[in-house]
Structures are given as C-alpha cells and as structure tokens.
Amino acid sequence: MRIIIYTGKGGVGKTSMAAATAVKMSKQGKRTIILSTDAAHSLADSLGMRVGSEPVQIGENLWGQEVNSLRETEKNWGAVQGWLKVLLNKAQLTDITMEEMLVFPGMEEMFSLLQIKEHTQSGQYDVVIVDCAPTGETLRLLSYPNALNWWLEKMFPNERRLIRLVRPVAKFVNKIDLPSDDVLDSIERIARSLEELQRIVLDPEMTSVRIVLNPEKMVLAEAKRSFTYLNLFGFNTDAVIVNRVMPDEAGEGFFAYWRDIQRKYEEEIVMNFQPLPIMKAPLMNKEVIGLPILEELADIVFGGQDPSAIFYRGRTEMIREEKGELLLELTIPFVEKSDLNLTQTGDELTVDTGAYKRKVILPRPLLGRRVTGAKFTEDRLIIRFGDKNMVGRE
Known part of the structure; x- marks a missing residue:
C-alpha cells in the first residue's frame, strides 16, 4: 500500500x-x-x-x-x-x-x-x-x-x-x-x-x-x-x-x-x-x-x-529535548565545520556555509528562545535553545 x-x-x-x-x-x-x-x-x-x-x-x-x-x-x-x-x-x-x-x-x-x-x-x-x-x-x-x-x-x-x-x-x-x-x-x-x-x-x-x-x-x-x-x-x-x-x-x-x-x-x-x-x-x-x-x-x-x-x-530537521534544553538538528551534507556560520535574527536562523545560505523559520516550540550553543557532527548541525525570552540578533 x-x-x-x-x-x-x-x-x-x-x-x-x-x-x-x-x-x-x-x-x-x-x-x-x-x-x-x-x-x-x-x-x-x-x-x-x-x-x-x-x-x-x-x-x-x-x-x-x-x-x-x-x-x-x-x-x-x-x-x-x-x-x-x-x-x-x-x-x-x-x-x-x-x-x-x-x-x-x-x-x-x-x-x-x-x-x-x-x-x-x-x-x-x-x-x-x-x-x-x-x-x-x-x-x-x-x-x-x-x-x-x-x-x-x-x-x-x-x-x-x-x-x-x-x-x-x-x-x-x-x-x-x-x-x-x-x-x-x-x-x-x-x-x-x-x-x-x-x-x-x-x-x-x-x-x-x-x-x-x-x-x-x-x-x-x-x-x-x-x-x-x-x-x-x-x-x-x-x-x-x-x-x-x-x-x-x-x-x-x-x-x-x-x-x-x-x-x-x-x-x-x-x-x-x-x-x-x-x-x-x-x-x-x-x-x-x-x-x-x-x-x-x-x-x-x-x-x-x-x-x-x-x-x-529520513528527517532533515528534527526537534528533541535533552537535559531540559530543546535541540534543533539540521542535516547539512558536504560542508566542513570551519565553513559554518550561524546567526539568529528574531525567530529566524540563518545557516551560512560559504557557498550556501539557508534560512530556517523556527517552529512554534522554539519561538522566543535564544540560541545557547551549537555543534556540527556527522553532517548534522545541532543547535541548543535556552528558556523563552525575547531574542535579538546574535
């Protein structure tokens, strides 16, 4: 079926x-x-x-x-x-x-x-x-x-x-x-x-x-x-x-x-x-x-x-919880860690890989949360979000 x-x-x-x-x-x-x-x-x-x-x-x-x-x-x-x-x-x-x-x-x-x-x-x-x-x-x-x-x-x-x-x-x-x-x-x-x-x-x-x-x-x-x-x-x-x-x-x-x-x-x-x-x-x-x-x-x-x-x-985007924090995982293949740059403007993320730029509109569970950290491993960018508050450009 x-x-x-x-x-x-x-x-x-x-x-x-x-x-x-x-x-x-x-x-x-x-x-x-x-x-x-x-x-x-x-x-x-x-x-x-x-x-x-x-x-x-x-x-x-x-x-x-x-x-x-x-x-x-x-x-x-x-x-x-x-x-x-x-x-x-x-x-x-x-x-x-x-x-x-x-x-x-x-x-x-x-x-x-x-x-x-x-x-x-x-x-x-x-x-x-x-x-x-x-x-x-x-x-x-x-x-x-x-x-x-x-x-x-x-x-x-x-x-x-x-x-x-x-x-x-x-x-x-x-x-x-x-x-x-x-x-x-x-x-x-x-x-x-x-x-x-x-x-x-x-x-x-x-x-x-x-x-x-x-x-x-x-x-x-x-x-x-x-x-x-x-x-x-x-x-x-x-x-x-x-x-x-x-x-x-x-x-x-x-x-x-x-x-x-x-x-x-x-x-x-x-x-x-x-x-x-x-x-x-x-x-x-x-x-x-x-x-x-x-x-x-x-x-x-x-x-x-x-x-x-x-x-x-497979899921190219996924949200999960770990130790009280929400994590957003993005699949970004064929890039080096040194080429990645992440910025947050309000409720929009911009992932810049040099040749490529991707804008991610945050889903409802992540609205109003500030990025507290990120790491890149095995073609996946894992972004950590803290408690809800007003966010500005980081």
Whole structure:
C-alpha cells in the first residue's frame, strides 16, 4: 500500500501534480484513487471530467473523489452536534450561526482526512494520492490524537461512569441532558479513528508528503514553513516539485526578466531543501486539463522513475529535548565545520556555509528562545535553545 500526499500554497499547481501522479500510477497497472480534501475542489477541473463525493471510476485502474467535508462532519460529529444543539436551545442560546459554531475550527478538514484511512483499509486500492488543502497546517491536525488518546485512556472511563450516575439527577434537578452513550461512543470512535489515521500517515514505508511550489519568493517562504512543520510532526517528506518553470527559450524582454527571477529562486530552493530530491515541472505550452496532458506532465517530472517510489527517507530537521534544553538538528551534507556560520535574527536562523545560505523559520516550540550553543557532527548541525525570552540578533 502506498499513500502520497501533495501539499503546497494555494495556486502552485499541486492539484495538477497530484492528478498527474495518479494518472501515471494507473497506467502502470496500479489501482489508484486520487482524492481531494481541499474545501475549494479543483480536481474535477484538472481531470476534465465529473468527480463526486464518493469514488468515481474515471479510467482503467483510476478513481477520483472530491471529499464532501460537510457530509463527513455530519457522519462523524452528528451525534455530538445534535446533543450540543439541544443543550444550547435549552439555554436559549439560539442564533442563525449556532450550528456552524458547533463545528470547531479545523474539524471539517480533519474529518475529510479520515477518508485516507478508509481507502487504505478497504483493500480496494494499491495507491492513494491525496490533493491536500493548501497548507501543511492541515496535517498538523493529525498531532491531536496524542492528546485525545491520553484523555480517553486516563479520564474517559471515569467520566463515563460519573455521567451514568448523575444523568438522571441532572435531568430532574437542572433539566440538563448529559451526553448519551451514543454521544460518548461517537467521541471515542472519532479519537480512535484519528489515532489509526495518524499511525498510517506517519509510517515512512507507506506514506510520503511531497511539497509543490513555484520559484517565487512568497511561495518559497510558505514551503519552508510547511517543511519545518512536516518534520516537526514526523511526516516523511520525500520530494520537492518545482512547478511552472519557464524554459530557456522564454524569449527576451518581459519573459526573460521573469525567467531570470525564477533561476535565482531555483538556486535558493536547492540550497534550502537539499538533500531532498528536487524535481522540475515546466510551464506547459497548453492547459493542463485532461488525462493525456496529465500523463505527459508526469512523464516529464518523473522521467523513468516510478512515481510511487520513496525518493527520500529520513528527517532533515528534527526537534528533541535533552537535559531540559530543546535541540534543533539540521542535516547539512558536504560542508566542513570551519565553513559554518550561524546567526539568529528574531525567530529566524540563518545557516551560512560559504557557498550556501539557508534560512530556517523556527517552529512554534522554539519561538522566543535564544540560541545557547551549537555543534556540527556527522553532517548534522545541532543547535541548543535556552528558556523563552525575547531574542535579538546574535
């Protein structure tokens, strides 16, 4: 079983890359489904054919699905939402937006991702390609099961017993409906499903994340931020795909200017994401719509490589705790210790190796912390951070 998740800033072409990969996989005889968990679906537009909220066969060995987040939320959260609605009605807290408020931020995206688990466990497919919402923050939601699991194991059994005891009294005295067993079962089922989903997507032998970006300043900054978070939460990023690269024959004048700008950021992309494999997709001379052009795009990007291969194993960034301090480890191959220089400006680190310069935007656990030391060993730069405080340039 193979799961490949495509993510990136909105508008970079990640849907096209995900669809191209799916088409290529199906042509290799692998039963492939591509599903979009993005609320603003564009998968059907990319494929050039209708795709529904349930898997629809769109070619030999190829299925497509645009996940209906509202329906998935109703399926998973309906019982809890119904109980909360009754509770608010009795408290006379009624409003036209009340039902929307009963679905917490990020919940719809999280329930959409559960489709990955269902397709993986169904046995109907060899490959699941995911066109993810346009940010790595969606994947960050998968870190929640750790807290949910602890709560269920430590607190849930006692809470259940307590609720059963006080439910009749609470309803008689305060006219409050405490959650029924159906509601409690629903909460437990959600937590267990998310825990299982987390296990699947964090398995580096099964799941890879691929970042799609354009050679532009703002897109590159977002991609670096997403990459940091993906490493922080343990996802295996196995490739970076630079999309819409202008060819050398772009011409003179206006297009030549943008071609030169792109070349500058292509070099920066290599410096920031090595040793990850970096693949390039050209700016095509026609609209990337329909199965034939998607297959052509995949052939250009992957060449003779199998798109379902795991192109890279390992985490190029990692945060760990040691003796009360937080350590950030960065993989920096092919450099000498004497060539390294580290500076901190606010919540951004700059690692200068002479020929290469890499900027690292600190993830949330390291925000506001000052660098207290660093060492370089076995191609890894290990940076120590002290207690939280305001940081300046060092």
